[in-house]
Amino acid sequence: MNAYPPPRVSVASATERQGSAREGALDISFEFFPPKTPDAERRLWQAITALAPLRPRFVSVTYGADGGTRERTHATVVRILRDTELTPAAHLTCVGATRDEIDAIAHRYWQAGVRHIVALRGDPPGGVGARYEPHPGGYAYAADLVAGLRRVADFEISVAAFPEVHPEAASAEADLDNLKRKLDAGARRAITQFFFDPAVYLRFLERVRAAGITAPIVPGIFLISNFRRTVEFARKCNATIPDWLTRMFAGLDDDPANRALVAAAAAAEQCRILQAHGVREFHFYPEPRRVDDGRVPHAAGAGTSVGRRGRRKHGDTARGPGLT
Numbered sequence: 578m579n580a581y582p583p584p585r586v587s588v589a590s591a592t593e594r595q596g597s598a599r600e601g602a603l604d605i606s607f608e609f610f611p612p613k614t615p616d617a618e619r620r621l622w623q624a625i626t627a628l629a630p631l632r633p634r635f636v637s638v639t640y641g642a643d644g645g646t647r648e649r650t651h652a653t654v655v656r657i658l659r660d661t662e663l664t665p666a667a668h669l670t671c672v673g674a675t676r677d678e679i680d681a682i683a684h685r686y687w688q689a690g691v692r693h694i695v696a697l698r699g700d701p702p703g704g705v706g707a708r709y710e711p712h713p714g715g716y717a718y719a720a721d722l723v724a725g726l727r728r729v730a731d732f733e734i735s736v737a738a739f740p741e742v743h744p745e746a747a748s749a750e751a752d753l754d755n756l757k758r759k760l761d762a763g764a765r766r767a768i769t770q771f772f773f774d775p776a777v778y779l780r781f782l783e784r785v786r787a788a789g790i791t792a793p794i795v796p797g798i799f800l801i802s803n804f805r806r807t808v809e810f811a812r813k814c815n816a817t818i819p820d821w822l823t824r825m826f827a828g829l830d831d832d833p834a835n836r837a838l839v840a841a842a843a844a845a846e847q848c849r850i851l852q853a854h855g856v857r858e859f860h861f862y863p864e865p866r867r868v869d870d871g872r873v874p875h876a877a878g879a880g881t882s883v884g885r886r887g888r889r890k891h892g893d894t895a896r897g898p899g900l901t
């Protein structure tokens with residue numbers, strides 16, 4: 578089945594410069610939410626155990642809008658480091674904390690052996706779409722946070738990118754300038770907001786490369802569970818839902834088994850088209866409220882990663898906290 582219209586963009590030059598456009602194994606990563614209940618915790622560890630053989634480059638753990646998940650995020654990240662062979666990445670945001678408080682969290686991660694931070698401005702405490710107010714004395718935007726983290730220690734830092742433009746950005750150009758600022762401040766890669774039409778990502782990649790940005794721009798692949806909720810969430814995030822995707826989910830509101838099948842097929846097809854354009858890195862997002870769906874990475878060919886990579890030793894590129 579080819580559910581997607583072929584991308585109509587010329588992307589050869591952009592993908593050639595993506596840096597990992599080679600045949601063979603994929604570099605994948607997963608994102609998890611810190612569990613709220615013992616049942617969610619049990620499901621999370623089941624998912625982590627099931628996905629571990631795919632040897633993801635890293636697995637990241639999100640951070641709540643107002644820092645409310647701070648301890649749960651920390652505990653989950655540290656447990657991944659302690660109990661698995663996986664490399665964890667901790668999400669950290671600017672919201673609701675002073676610079677000193679955020680620096681202290683980063684120091685604590687470093688002391689625990691965590692070397693990768695996904696640095697974000699964060700959703701406002703009112704949720705996606707609510708008005709954002711920088712915390713007085715806090716880092717105002719993600720670029721400021723990246724610079725702050727670089728002062729704390731030699732973290733590997735990932736940041737967010739928005740193929741369909743961040744909803745609060747003054748313009749597409751301003752948003753691209755912001756991405757450049759984050760990378761110039763010391764981030765190593767960007768992970769994109771989810772999108773459903775591969776052409777959206779490929780066009781964005783062309784603009785990014787034309788702006789002189791050479792860092793990896795890893796596509797964020799969203800694993801749909803509840804299509805209605807996804808439509809609502811996508812509207813707030815400025816992510817377009819193509820008509821063909823709506824048609825694929827038509828009539829499946831009360832049919833979770835077929836919905837899961839369609840969701841996995843749609844995401845796997847999205848990965849296949851991107852691979853055909855030279856993309857070899859993927860970041861998989863589960864829909865909020867569910868843990869994960871390992872079928873998509875398998876269907877996308879991530880099984881070729883099995884047994885390929887172990888965790889890098891902590892401190893391989895390390896510089897101690899406070900050393901610059």
Ligand SMILES: Cc1cc2nc3c(=O)[nH]c(=O)nc-3n(C[C@H](O)[C@H](O)[C@H](O)COP(=O)(O)OP(=O)(O)OC[C@H]3O[C@@H](n4cnc5c(N)ncnc54)[C@H](O)[C@@H]3O)c2cc1C
Binds near residue numbers: 668669695700720755
């Ligand atoms: C991969 C990924 C993971 C995520 N994980 C989390 C998470 O764990 N927790 C969470 O709360 N949220 C998370 N989010 C959501 C993210 O926090 C929101 O999308 C947020 O609104 C933007 O974050 P950012 O880091 O891109 O912000 P920024 O890069 O700071 O940009 C935010 C907006 O401000 C604009 N801007 C930047 N600098 C300036 C300036 N100096 N003056 C004026 N405008 C400026 C930008 O153009 C943009 O519109 C994640 C998003 C992605 C893509």
